[in-house]
Amino acid sequence: MANQLNLSIDRSSPVPLYHQVVQGIESAIHTGVLPPGSRLDNEIDLAAQLNLSRPTMRKAMDELVRSGLLVRKRGVGTQVVSSQVRRPLELSSLYDDLSNNGSKPTTDVLSFSHIEADAATREALQLPAGAKVYHFTRLRKVGGKPLALMENWVRDDITPINEAQLAAQGLYGILRNGGVNFRLASQRIGAMVANDYQAPLLDTQPGSALVTMERTAVDDTGRMVETGHHVYRGDSYSFEMTLVQR
Amino acid sequence: MANQLNLSIDRSSPVPLYHQVVQGIESAIHTGVLPPGSRLDNEIDLAAQLNLSRPTMRKAMDELVRSGLLVRKRGVGTQVVSSQVRRPLELSSLYDDLSNNGSKPTTDVLSFSHIEADAATREALQLPAGAKVYHFTRLRKVGGKPLALMENWVRDDITPINEAQLAAQGLYGILRNGGVNFRLASQRIGAMVANDYQAPLLDTQPGSALVTMERTAVDDTGRMVETGHHVYRGDSYSFEMTLVQR
DNA sequence: TATGTTCGCTTGATAGGACATACTGCCTTT
DNA sequence: AAAGGCAGTATGTCCTATCAAGCGAACATA
Numbered sequence: 001m002a003n004q005l006n007l008s009i010d011r012s013s014p015v016p017l018y019h020q021v022v023q024g025i026e027s028a029i030h031t032g033v034l035p036p037g038s039r040l041d042n043e044i045d046l047a048a049q050l051n052l053s054r055p056t057m058r059k060a061m062d063e064l065v066r067s068g069l070l071v072r073k074r075g076v077g078t079q080v081v082s083s084q085v086r087r088p089l090e091l092s093s094l095y096d097d098l099s100n101n102g103s104k105p106t107t108d109v110l111s112f113s114h115i116e117a118d119a120a121t122r123e124a125l126q127l128p129a130g131a132k133v134y135h136f137t138r139l140r141k142v143g144g145k146p147l148a149l150m151e152n153w154v155r156d157d158i159t160p161i162n163e164a165q166l167a168a169q170g171l172y173g174i175l176r177n178g179g180v181n182f183r184l185a186s187q188r189i190g191a192m193v194a195n196d197y198q199a200p201l202l203d204t205q206p207g208s209a210l211v212t213m214e215r216t217a218v219d220d221t222g223r224m225v226e227t228g229h230h231v232y233r234g235d236s237y238s239f240e241m242t243l244v245q246r
Numbered sequence: 247m248a249n250q251l252n253l254s255i256d257r258s259s260p261v262p263l264y265h266q267v268v269q270g271i272e273s274a275i276h277t278g279v280l281p282p283g284s285r286l287d288n289e290i291d292l293a294a295q296l297n298l299s300r301p302t303m304r305k306a307m308d309e310l311v312r313s314g315l316l317v318r319k320r321g322v323g324t325q326v327v328s329s330q331v332r333r334p335l336e337l338s339s340l341y342d343d344l345s346n347n348g349s350k351p352t353t354d355v356l357s358f359s360h361i362e363a364d365a366a367t368r369e370a371l372q373l374p375a376g377a378k379v380y381h382f383t384r385l386r387k388v389g390g391k392p393l394a395l396m397e398n399w400v401r402d403d404i405t406p407i408n409e410a411q412l413a414a415q416g417l418y419g420i421l422r423n424g425g426v427n428f429r430l431a432s433q434r435i436g437a438m439v440a441n442d443y444q445a446p447l448l449d450t451q452p453g454s455a456l457v458t459m460e461r462t463a464v465d466d467t468g469r470m471v472e473t474g475h476h477v478y479r480g481d482s483y484s485f486e487m488t489l490v491q492r
Numbered sequence: 493t494a495t496g497t498t499c500g501c502t503t504g505a506t507a508g509g510a511c512a513t514a515c516t517g518c519c520t521t522t
Numbered sequence: 523a524a525a526g527g528c529a530g531t532a533t534g535t536c537c538t539a540t541c542a543a544g545c546g547a548a549c550a551t552a
Contacts, residue, residue, distance in 0.1 A: 016505060037468055042532055053507040058533090066312075068430040071466055074533040075515030081430065081468050183491050184314040184327065190484030191437035191455040207453055209437040212484075220317055222283055222327050238436030238458075245429050262535060288502055299537050304503090320503040321545030497550075505542070512535070520527075 009050050017052060021060035029069055029080055039079045040070070068242045094150075094230075095170025098142055105147075107170075108139040110201075112163045114156060121153045124216055124227040134161050139201055146202045147236060152228035175226065180219045187215040189239055192231070202233050209234030255296050263298060267306035275315055275326055285325045286316070314488045340396075340476075341416025344388060351393075353416075354385040356447075358409045360402060367399045370462055370473040380407050385447055392448045393482060398474035421472065426465045433461040435485055438477070448479050455480030 007024035009017060028034045040046065047057035061078060064070040072078045098105040117125065117133045125133065133153045140148040152171060154161060159178025166174070172182070190212045199206040211234050216227040253270035255263060274280045286292065293303035307324060310316040318324045344351040363371065363379045371379070379399045386394040398417060400407060405424025412420070418428065436458045445452040457480050462473040 018505080044532085055508080056506055059505085071429050071468060072533065073466055073515075074513070075531065077532060079468060081464060181491075183317050185489045186486070187489065188484050188486045189435050189457070191457040191480035193439060193453065193455045207439065209439045209455060211435070211437040218317075218327060220319055222317055222325060234437035234439075238434045240432070240434045243431045243433065245427075264535080290502085301538090302536060305535090318503065319545080320543070321501070323502065493552100495550100495552080497548105499546105499548085501545085501547100503542105503544080505540100507539080507541105508537100510535100510537075512533100514531100514533080516529105516531085518527105518529085520525105522523100522525080 007050060009052070018056050018059040018063070021050065021052070021057065022063050025060070025064055026069065034080050036080050039077050042077060066244055068244050093170045093172035094140060094148060096172065098140075099170075103142045105170075106141045106144075107167050108141070109163050109166050110137040110139055112136040112166070117153065121227065125153065125155055125224040127155060127224075132156050136163075136166060138166060145236075146233070148230055148232045149198055149201055150228060150230040152226060154226045155223070158223075158225065171226065180225055182217055182225070183220045185215050185217040187213055189213050191234070194231075198231060202231075204233060204235075211237055211239070213239075253296060255298065264302050264306040264309070267296065267298070267303065268309050271306070271310055272315065280326050282326050285323050288323060312490055314490050339416045339418035340386060340394060342418065344386075345416075349388045351416075352387045352390075353413050354387070355409045355412050356383040356385055358382040358412070363399065367473065371399065371401055371470040373401060373470075378402050382409075382412060384412060391482075392479070394476055394478045395444055395447055396474060396476040398472060400472045401469070404469075404471065417472065426471055428463055428471070429466045431461050431463040433459055435459050437480070440477075444477060448477075450479060450481075457483055457485070459485075 007021065007028075009020055009024075011017070013020065025034070034040070041049070043054055043057050043061065047054045050057070061070060061072070065072055065078075069081060070078050071081050095105055095107075113135050114132060115135055117127050117131050121127070121133055121135075122129065122131065127133070133155055135151075135153050137149070137151045139146055140150060154171070154175070158175065158180055161174060176182070192210050192212050194202065194204055194206050194208045194210050196206050198210065199208065202210075211232040213230045213232070214228070215230070217225050219225050253267065253274075255266050255270075257263070259266065271280070280286070287295070289300055289303050289307065293300045296303070307316060307318070311318055311324075315327060316324050317327050341351055341353075359381050360378060361381055363373050363377050367373070367379055367381075368375065368377065373379070379401055381397075381399050383395070383397045385392055386396060400417070400421070404421065404426060407420060422428070438456050438458050440448065440450055440452050440454045440456050442452050444456065445454065448456075457478040459476045459478070460474070461476070463471050465471050
């Protein structure tokens with residue numbers, strides 16, 4: 001059951017060794033070199049094969065276990081779970097997801113203003129009284145079909161934002177260009193039925209099902225950068241994720 | 247800015263040291279000893295304070311960073327993000343979540359059978375033709391109010407299941423008692439409107455919003471153990487989670 | 493005064509070793 | 523033949539050590 005992973009480790013690369021291993025094993029799984037259910041060599045042998053230390057090898061395998069591609073059992077070994085598990089939900093924007101998926105999303109900016117934050121927004125973004133925020137609503141379409149209606153509030157002390165930018169790229173892209181390093185986000189997913197305002201914008205009927213998402217994102221300095229309330233057409237959008245037992 | 251974490255590490259405990267540290271810092275954050283935004287001492291000092299090695303300290307902090315309670319920046323330090331972030335979504339059952347929350351869920355078993363798996367179920371659970379599964383639908387109530395309508399298919403070569411068990415405890419509890427160690431699950435969350443079958447059961451109107459969830463769970467041997475399709479009342483249930491940037 | 497460089501602090505990455513613990517299967521014993 | 527114990531193997535935990543890299547502030551220089 002000894003598996004030869006034909007990985008080549010480039011020690012001159014700036015990519016950390018453990019991460020090169022992660023990528024190598026990932027691609028081996030996805031290309032079928034490591035079929036679901038197959039067992040890997042033990043950690044020490046693998047480390048020796050790649051001329052790495054065991055801690056480095058373990059760190060790589062830790063990531064793969066965390067993301068659900070591998071399963072470890074003490075005293076037994078490590079095996080590939082299933083090639084069809086998705087990566088765990090990551091912090092990304094709808095725009096990125098659609099772009100990576102080969103789609104070409106477009107954005108209509110329905111409203112845009114730079115206003116003093118109301119109490120709820122100050123609470124969500126932990127802003128002092130009197131602070132100003134950008135507030136805007138956007139309609140995201142794919143292939144001309146409306147998919148999502150998004151309302152966001154963004155603190156204004158990071159980077160200036162204007163309507164043209166929002167029409168051309170995703171919000172997270174703008175903020176990243178503005179120097180924001182996102183670290184985490186809290187979100188809540190639920191359901192509602194389309195009201196008379198939402199339905200025509202999303203090209204559907206009042207009373208049809210919508211997926212709702214509320215999200216607040218935090219950057220690496222601990223600042224609450226952005227909060228928003230999005231609704232998606234229930235017949236064409238759902239959240240997929242993989243949960244991993246710790 | 248030196249923070250005295252009044253942690254006591256018990257080296258005779260079977261609980262791993264790094265996990266004791268995780269628990270200690272977690273409780274320090276939740277009790278307010280470490281307020282949001284405060285900086286921790288550097289890793290080496292913390293390790294010295296607790297008489298631990300730096301890798302052990304780091305492993306503990308890794309977990310806290312992964313779960314979103316801490317934010318690290320190279321060259322700067324580590325700080326507490328916010329006490330109000332939730333733990334990332336973990337693999338748990340609705341029953342467990344409700345029980346841990348202090349609620350007392352009850353379960354009505356609406357149907358129960360032990361039948362040959364149809365094609366879709368065999369596909370989802372990766373079963374051979376002719377394999378049998380348990381198929382049942384349940385109504386979960388809290389405080390007498392219906393919350394979720396759940397339809398599940400469970401492979402039958404793990405542990406016998408009967409109607410009385412399902413009425414008394416959660417499905418995951420039964421399976422765990424049967425020796426199943428869950429490792430991961432793929433799930434998809436979406437929305438629909440209640441139909442004429444669902445609405446009366448959930449004590450709501452046809453056309454009201456429902457949150458839908460489809461889940462397939464995998465155990466530590468790579469077996470697909472269970473798949474199910476659940477719907478929740480949209481006005482009283484939503485999925486909360488924290489996403490962490492890797 | 494303004495700008496550029498250097499230095500120290502902190503986290504990031506990697507190595508190698510040691511012992512603990514869980515699981516499996518074999519072998520002994522009953 | 524069945525049950526129990528034991529050894530081998532693999533992962534789990536923890537340690538010491540060292541160098542790399544990012545960041546910020548102090549310092550030197552123009």
